[in-house]
Amino acid sequence: MTTASPLLRTQGLTKRYASVTATDDLDLEVPRGRVGLVGANGAGKTTLFRMMLGLSRPTSGSLEVCGIDVHEDPIGVRSRLGYMPEHDCLPLDQTAADVVSTFGELSGLPARAARQRASDVLDLVGLDEARFRPIGGFSTGMRQRAKLAQALVADPELVLLDEPTAGLDPLGRGEMLALVARLGTFGISVLLATHLLDDVQQVCDHVVMLDGGRLVVSGGTGSLLERTGLLTVDVGPNREDLLAVLADEGLTASVINGVVEVQIHGDESLDVVRDVVARLGLPLHRMTSRLTSLDEVFVDRAGSGAPS
Amino acid sequence: MTTAVGPGGGGIGGVGAIYDRGYRPYDGEHGGRSAARLALYRASIRRALGLRRSWRQKTAPFVLLGIAVIPAIVNVGAKYLTRDTVASDIEFFTYREYIGVSNALLVFVALTAPDLMCPDRRQRVLPLLFSRPLRGSDYVLAKVGAMFTILFTFSFLPQVVLFVGQMLVTEDGSLTYAQDNAELVWQVPLAVTALAGFYSTVGIAVASLTGRRITAGASIIGFFLVTSIISGSITGDPERKGYEGSLGGLVNLIDLPAVLRDLVFLGHVDEESQLSGVAGGGAWALVVYLLVVATAMAALFYRYDEVDR
Known part of the structure; x- marks a missing residue:
């Protein structure tokens, strides 16, 4: 694995459930940077994320993330990734600082480093003053920021963001997109799954469009906007x-x-x-x-x- | 990256300054799967003990610890107060009997195991946990290990208090007491391990079946009670005249750890047990014990396989 290896490479990637084909013979090579994964609900975005994390086994085909074969070394892939799911997923009765530092430890950081990193990333996402409040009392925007913080706490090579602006008001959406845009400047690659093409157009340098599990188009944002x-x-x-x-x-x-x-x-x-x-x-x-x-x-x- | 921008670009020497602390990459130690498993184990212990949580969450574990330790303190205190009198020979309970406070432990398991398992499922934390370098088996081992550790500690600590206290107040001298009771050094940990292992695996397995804490707690107590009732209806009253023992006693999962405890301390099934008089009753109890624990673990490993099937 080198930093030159593509962010994502798939060959014939297919995932079938009983009555649905989530991804269909997907051939992709996506460069590092800020990448938008676009498609309507049910296009296969979340399934692709789950396969990238090694949480879902492809029916056929192969999948490499940051140069690592997910099937051969799912733990190696997870060690390099941060993941922000679309849905609420944080323990509500714990403070943001506790949750983020615990997830830092779960990513392999020593306890002390995890606490320090939690403080840093909560500051970065704008939750420095709310860090000792239970997450159950957070607004939707604050929960989204806390979710982003836990994804960043272990300094990943790549963060998978699943609909990070879902449920946010226009101001919150703008702030979240500004944060996502900044990640690229920190050397962290971003794979942003969304059905909001505007979001991708604002922050991504590369776009992958899916429709019904099939690849529609993959290319640089600039080259697509002819x-x-x-x-x-x-x-x-x-x-x-x-x-x-x-x-x-x-x-x-x-x-x-x-x-x-x-x-x-x-x-x-x-x-x-x-x-x-x-x-x-x-x-x-x-x-x-x-x-x-x-x-x-x-x-x-x-x-x-x-x-x- | 750290920058400071003052009013009109005047830098930090101006009236005020806005600091963008930016992002600092982490280049320190990065543990792997074992570090993640250990972190989850520690986080689970903290959760079970209510540490870093409100005082309400701390109440149950520390009340139980009090309930478990107080009899030992009272016993030692009574020994001390009655030393040099004939009453000093009175034993309130033996070490073996003291391990039998299983009903209190059962209530504790019914409170704690759901708290360890259900929020992860109900609040949908599992996908986040499994996006870390963890396997499903790591999750199960960390949760069962945390429950086991707490149950072992809460059962073993009172025994230590009792043993050390008795050593200090005995008229024969501490060393003599320790030598006379040397077998306790292996009997107590072994019996406590059997008890904690049983309740932690079964409790966590039952709690894993639902996302609702109250349902899980009721299910744990109900599960054990039902086995006791079924067993009682098969065997009848073991204290009745002419009772010759019945393999139906094996169904009683509340008493099963106590049978194992008796095997450790006595070398045979206790006379008051439902299995008393059954040929090979102790061996059967051991087999059923291992089967129950293995089934609970297998169910957990299957349920928490992190990969879609």
Whole structure:
């Protein structure tokens, strides 16, 4: 195992339950970094996590995590991983400090080091002042942070985060995503399972999309968010004037969500739009190429049925 | 990474400062599976004793310890007060009888075993535990080991108090008392091990069947009581005239550890036992004891195999 080994490598990975195929012939090679694992409920995300932890045996195929074959050395894999499940999973009658330090010891840290690390990671996730309160009295956001803290306490190579923003209000969601984004800067790889494509788009450098247990697409976030051939132009309220002149210039344009979207054909079109805006004396608030969203990528690729 | 940013970028010399302590990687010792198992064992003992928990959780174990030790203190005190009198020869109970406070232990097991097992299942802590370098068998060994340790300690400690106390107050001298009772050095630990081993394995196994503490506690007491009732209905009253013993006594799981205790101390089944008079009753009791313990452990290993089947 080296740090150069991929985060996750699967070959023909299949897991069948009695009436459901959770993952179907999955071939993947995912680099280290912040990776989003995206799919609707039942897409196979949690099953893939369970197989990565060695808690679920694949029906067929192979699976390597951080260069270690999970079937051959599940304990070795678990020693390098932190796991944050989607559901509530912490003892409610113990304080956050006790719970996190106990999980540190369970990950193999000496008692004293575990207490110190618990203090550090609770501070990191913003629970430093609540560390001596029982978890039963925590809000949903605080419980999510405590769950993240226990996943980080043993300084893992990789953390598996299963729907970390579930149940959080917009502010809490933003804070949780900011925390997840910071993990990458600490040298900790992240595998973020979610059905919220926005979350992935905000914090991940690589995306794996699953649908019904099958691979839809795996690739760098940047490369998936391709240009659409549309130019978004925000000129404030005088949109109709702009639309009329652009039509005279032979460009197709329409107003969508309060901004003008122009179908462009090369750099010449950009020049035309710029000149028209200047000629009309309109305030140009924004002019950008519109990128696809991950939602569009998902709908497009899942609809075509071919993994890429 | 530690940074300090003051107002207007003035650094830590300004009026106030915001510290981002960042994240410190851990490069110290990282134990493996055995360290994780030991950590779970220690955490389970702390939980069972109510340590790092509210005073209510501490009540049950320490009240039981008091109940277990007080008779030994009273016995030793009475010996001391009646020394140099004819009453000094009176024995309130023997070491063998003192191991028979099993009903109090049974209540303790019914309170503690569910507390060790049920929250992990009910609060869904198990997936988190098994995301650590632990196998299902490690979980079982840690939980049974913790229960065993506490039961052994709570049964053995009063015996030590009794033995040391008797040594100190005896008229014949401490050394003579120790020499006269040397066999206790192996009899007491062995009998206490049999008792603690039985109650810890069966108690933990029954508690593992449900996520509700109250259901688990009632099930533990009910399970033992039912075996006692069934056994009693098979054998009848063993103190009645002409009772010749019955293998039905083997079904009585409350008394089974006491039969083992009698084998250790007396070398045979006690006359008051339901098995008294049964040919090979002691050997049968040992076989049933081992079968029950093995079945309980097998059920636990099966139930806590951490891998989906």
